[in-house]
Amino acid sequence: MDPSNLEKQRIPEEPRYLDFPHSKPGSGLNKYSSTLTREHDFPAAQAMLYAAGVPNEHVLKTYPQVGIASVWWEGNPCNTHLLDIGKEVKRAVEKQEMLAWQYNTIGVSDGITMGGEGMRFSLQTREIIADSVETVTCAQFHDANITIPGCDKNMPGVVMGMARHNRPSLMICESVRTRSCTKKKPH
Secondary structure: OOHHHHHHHOOOOOOOOOOOOOOOOOOOOOOOOHHHHOOOOOHHHHHHHHHOOOOOHHHHHHOOEEEEEEOOOOOOOOOOOHHHHHHHHHHHHHHOOOEEEEEEOOOOOHHHHOOOHHHHHOOOHHHHHHHHHHHHHHHOOOOEEEEEOOOOOHHHHHHHHHHHHOOOEEEOOOOOOOOOOOOOOOO
16 A cells, blocks of 8 residues: 555545535425415414524525434533534535524433433433424424434434434434543542
8 A cells, every 4th residue: 555545544634525416496395394485374484484594585485494403412422512513414404405404302321320310211312302303393394304313312212203204304323432431549
């Protein structure tokens, strides 16, 4: 192997995205969001969408709306970075001429709760995550959903939510675990 190639591998590069051909705005990909955005049936909803950042009527009426759900929270190394990944996903979705709405759901760390009273809540988080994904997607009339779970209960929870709302969905599984240790102090 050429040593210069090995050196090049150590240099981080900017992320690259594949640019797939896609349907243009107004093509019917806004099947669910058009309930709120067509004509003037829901003026309060349209006013809220403009206030949330929709720039103009063309975008409001023709762009599909994609919910981006991350199981972000700071208290678990599997989840701390998911907010940043969600922001990157949002930018990529917007480049494809779609509206992207980022939100989060809950998570509980099995590693932290194991062996304590907190463990009673671990398994049920799967249902709460599924409820969150289903609720936001359906209540906000999102046309599609992208979920970003961390680990364990997060993954089945987001998949359950996606199955319930039955809209185009993608799960980006991202978990980073760093090595950790504790040092026992001599007694």
